[in-house]
Amino acid sequence: MNAVFLDNKEVDFVAIKQNKKIYFQVSDDISNQKTFDREVTSLLEIQDAYPKILLASTHHDEYQYEGVKIIDIEEWLKL
Structure with a gap:
């Protein structure tokens, strides 16, 4: 996994397996x-x-x- 930068904006993680990707952004509080x-x-x-x-x-x-x-990150961690 590695970070991607797009026009000074960052995506925290990109998971790549075979030819599939999932982009992840992680934040504590988005309220x-x-x-x-x-x-x-x-x-x-x-x-x-x-x-x-x-x-x-x-x-x-x-x-x-x-x-x-x-x-919700707590729910995601239970998967």
Whole structure:
């Protein structure tokens, strides 16, 4: 796994296995709109069809924002 930089924006991790990718952004707290926007913008700028996931301490069920999965990190760690 390695970080990707897009126009001064960073995606924290890219998992690659065979010809498949998953992009991960990780944040502690995305309850502030400015923080949420910063974290999700990098993922939204990626123009491919691979999954994009934002892991954060949401304490909510998984949901999607413009194609980005927002997953509570504690739930994700249980998988």
